Amino acid sequence: MTGETQQSDEANNERVAKAYDRILENVREILNTTSNITKKEFDRALKQAGTSLDDASKFTKEEIEKARKAVRKDWQAFMKTANKQKDDFLQSEQFQKIADTSLGMLGKMTKAVKNWADFIDGKIDEQITYHTGEVAGAGTFECVECNKTMTFKKSGRIPPCSSCKNTTFRRVL
Numbered sequence: 001m002t003g004e005t006q007q008s009d010e011a012n013n014e015r016v017a018k019a020y021d022r023i024l025e026n027v028r029e030i031l032n033t034t035s036n037i038t039k040k041e042f043d044r045a046l047k048q049a050g051t052s053l054d055d056a057s058k059f060t061k062e063e064i065e066k067a068r069k070a071v072r073k074d075w076q077a078f079m080k081t082a083n084k085q086k087d088d089f090l091q092s093e094q095f096q097k098i099a100d101t102s103l104g105m106l107g108k109m110t111k112a113v114k115n116w117a118d119f120i121d122g123k124i125d126e127q128i129t130y131h132t133g134e135v136a137g138a139g140t141f142e143c144v145e146c147n148k149t150m151t152f153k154k155s156g157r158i159p160p161c162s163s164c165k166n167t168t169f170r171r172v173l
């Protein structure tokens, strides 16, 4: 890979991260007053959030689609964690750390989900994995190889594990 390509990849990831933040914000606004968020409603909000971004900005369709997928993935990861911890989820120490971030707001929205099972793609206990190069929201990721955790304060590209250079992670929160 040439230096130039690397640089444009980086710029691209930054743009996707920006689109991620904007889409997340829009989804939150759209679903703000919804007392029972269903899968259909979430997906509709996600679509709408991306589309409104399309009009006003210079984001490409591809960047918006990537960002949309990343938001959905983080939401799914939250759903699984929240489902596992039930009522303790929003009180957990890990969640408190991110409660005030935009991602934390996404976590709080899981409270308005009544039907978990219908919502979650795939098996409920299956870990959602993240890979180096993907854009994800802020939070802590654990390397599946060496269990080293890395914490990011804002959304962006996931780097390789800082300890063993492995490229697969799970979200701690």
Ligand SMILES: [Zn+2]
Binding pocket: 143, 144, 145, 146, 147, 148, 161, 162, 163, 164, 165, 166
């Ligand atoms: Zn590692």
